[in-house]
Amino acid sequence: MAKVRIIPAKKIITNNRNNPHSTKRRVAGYARVSTDSDEQFTSYEAQIEYYTEFIKSRPDWEFIKVYTDEGVSGTSTNRREGFKQMINDALLGEIDLIVTKSVSRFARNTVDSLTTIRMLKEKNVECYFEKENIWTFDGKGELLITIMSSIAQEESRSISENTTWGKRKQAKDGKVSVPYSNFLGYDKGPDGNMVVNEEQAELVRLIYALFLQGKSPNGIAEILTEKNIPSPGRGKQWVSSCIKSILQNEKYIGDALLQKSFTVDFLTHRQKVNEGEVPQYYVEDHHEPIVSKEMFALVQTEMKRRDGMPGRRNRRRMLSGRILCAQCGSWFGEKKWHPNSKYQKVVWQCNGKYDKAHSQCTSGNLIEQDVQRMFVIAVNRLLKDSSSILETQKLVYDTVFDTAGLERERTALIADMSVTAELMERMSSGQPSSRSNGYTHTQEYQALQIRYEQAEKRKEELDNTIQDKVAKKALATSFFDNLKKQNSQVVRFDEDLWSGLVDHLKVHSPNDVRFIFRDGSEIKVDLSEEEKKRPPLTEKQMTEISGLRRDGMSYAKIGEKLNLPRGQVRSFCLSRTSKNEAAVQEDGEHVLCKTCGKELEHTPGFRKKIFCSDGCRQDWWNRYAKFKAGEGRATNKVTCQNCGETFVTYGTNRKYCSRKCYSEHRGQEGDSRD
Known part of the structure; x- marks a missing residue:
């Protein structure tokens, strides 16, 4: 018979790999x-x-x-x-x-x-x-x-x-809860209510103002990040979603929408945006506002309008998202010609110009300085009619922007919706309706639901209409205020005036640019026609241009400094250069500098001067760079010292017309070559 021997188990009371038999x-x-x-x-x-x-x-x-x-x-x-x-x-x-x-x-x-x-x-x-x-x-x-x-x-x-249940009861009672540590503009007061933080409130107003000036949320985020302003979460980087949240938050006008989201699963704590699954509550005039309701309505209208304009991207620069091609409907974008060189030039060009779908687009290019000049012309035309425009302001306010009737209808709808919601809540909790008229419980509830949805739809339409009227009124008020401030003709470009008056430009061609102002008016500017109307340059202006040009200043910079068109400055400089080149004595001695026209002083015994300074010489060679490339080089006629024949050469160092003449003259024999 087989024997069975027991091997007792070893109880391991620890999993310490270094000391597996430890008793502790x-x-x-x-x-x-x-x-x-x-x-x-x-x-x-x-x-x-x-x-x-x-x-x-x-x-x-x-x-x-x-x-x-x-x-x-x-x-x-x-x-x-x-x-x-x-x-x-x-x-x-x-x-x-x-x-x-x-x-x-x-x-x-x-x-x-x-x-x-x-x-x-x-x-x-x-x-x-x-x-x-x-x-x-x-x-x-x-x-x-x-x-x-x-x-x-x-x-x-x-x-x-x-x-x-507690949070929904608080929402129903109009009690607002705010995450103050991550919320910009408000602090928690001693009584638990929202108190304006003035330092942060200024930043909120700045964000709203920048948006209405034409900046995009992404552009505003970049500006605030560059200024090292901390974000609401105390971070260094601002993002466009944060800017959008601030621009769309009703708490900044003193109101509060409660239960924007709700918890779906208590285990994962997953939140979902409330799309009607649970009741929402809107509390009006709950706390002190930071921005006016008119400005808030204007921002919401502007956001909707921009969302409906595809291709209007980051509006960081003054002209970004402001120039529209009338031919293909695309927006103009910034393009750099000759990048990373001294000839670099920035132009604005239709983004659809080389798109296959818009291959026939011939809207051309625009230079920023030309747009600024056209803006000055358009604004001055607008100011001529400003008196008649301002006279119609009161009439427009009393008729077009009147919302009193809409407000009364909205108030009545809200009261009816409250009664309907209360009846629906009673029925859902099992309480019998006091208005039962023979319908079954389900049919009556469905009828109340349809009634509520119809009222809600009408209220939403009224809200949009009222908001649109309030926004347009604020826009018109801003437009008229800017007109009133401008008592005289505009002489120079003003970016604040640009942001306050102009909505966008429509470019039909470089000579047909339409300015669309914020009040809806449109003014056409043809720069070529305006050039013809300009008076000729005065002696003082010509002297100043010559001096600035000698200092190396560009045509555009001179025009900006003297408030003259770049083309007019360029035409004068080129015509003056042609006259200077013609001002040469019969013996070949230049009288005037080829670049600036300054009278030259020649020193006896030295080479004759063509330019008055190294700056003028460099400027002339930069302008006529083809001579450096070998096209139309500056040539001289020289007589060969061996055979006496005349030949043409670049420079004056050659003495012989060929290698043969050189060898013969030196008394050396050998093969000659041309």
Whole structure:
């Protein structure tokens, strides 16, 4: 008969790889509270102190650490950094036992609890839940943990539902909650209400003003980032989505829309934008506004208008998104000619010019200085009719922008919607309707719902109409105010005036540019015709141009400085150069400088001068660069010192017409070559 010999099991009480037979278990504690309140903070500190002393009091345990998570929910492990660090250390073999207060402190998600505990058991790491007295290595441990985790999860569901009910009750009562740490413009006052932070409020007003001046959200974000202004989240980088959020937030006009979003799942805490699934509440005049309702309405209208204009991208520069091609409907963009060279030039060109779909576009190019000159011309024409425009202002305000009737209809609709919503709420809660007229419960509820939806649709139409009228009124007010401030003709380009008056330009051709002003008026400017109307240059202007040109200033800079068209400055300089080149005496001696026309002083015995200075010489050669390339070089006729024949050469250093003549004259024999 076979003999059976028993080999007793060796109980390993630690997973320490360096010392597998150690009698002490390495123990860590875990403490967590789900909120940052003072009461919870006391509990948080008490848990840490208790488990530190509890673990150290056991002679067979070695204290490792108390891992903590403060102000974090236990329904998910995503944001619990202390918990994740503890599990990672345990899996690396640094912990043998984890002690915590209860299953709910460990996790309120049944799946997370079981998954984590099974993963730890595979690495021979045990967990002890003091309140329930559960050891995970116990045979019944997993069953008890499953039951207790399910109870903890249901408790979380109950807490979430109670919290949601409380928040919705607060919203219904008009109580506004704001994340002040990440909200620009307001602080929490002593009574818990919103108080304006004047320093931040100025930044909010600046953002609104920049947008109305034509800047895009992305352009505003770049400006604020360059100025090193911290973002609402105290970061260094601004993004366009943050700017859009500020521009669309109704809290800056003193109102508040509550329940914009709601929690879909209490375990994942996933938020969803409220699209009618739960009631919303709009609280008017809740706190002190930062911007006026007129400005806010104007911004919303402008955002809708820009969204409907594809291709109108970043409006960082003055002309960005302001020049529209009348031929193909594309926007003009900034282009650089001869980049990274001294001949670099910036022009504005239709973005659809070389698109296959717009191959016939012939709108041409525009230079920024020319646009500025055309703007001055257009504004001066507008100012001639400003008196008649301002006379019609009051009539326009009293008729076109009147919203009194719309406001009354809107107020009546809101009252009717409130009554309908109250009836629907009663029916949904099971209370019988006092207005029952024979319909079944479902039919009556559906009738109320249709009534509410129709009223809501009409209210939305009224809101859009009122907002549009208010925005147009604010736009017209700004336009008229800018006109009133301009008491005299415009002499130079003013960017503030440009932003306040002009909406955009339509370019039919370089000689047919239409300025569309913010009041809807349109003025055509033909620059070539305007050039013909300009008076001739005075002696003073000609002298100033010559002097500035001698100093190396460009045509555009001279025109900007003297308030003259670039083309007129260029024409004068080129014509003056032609006259200077003709001013040469019969003996070949130049009388005037070829560049600036200054009278030359020749020194006897020295080479005759052509230019008065090195600057004029360099300027002339830059203008006539073809001579450097070999086309039309400056040539001279020279007589050969050997044969006496005349030949043409570049420069005056050659003395012989050929190699043969050179050899003969030197008394040397050899082959000659041309």
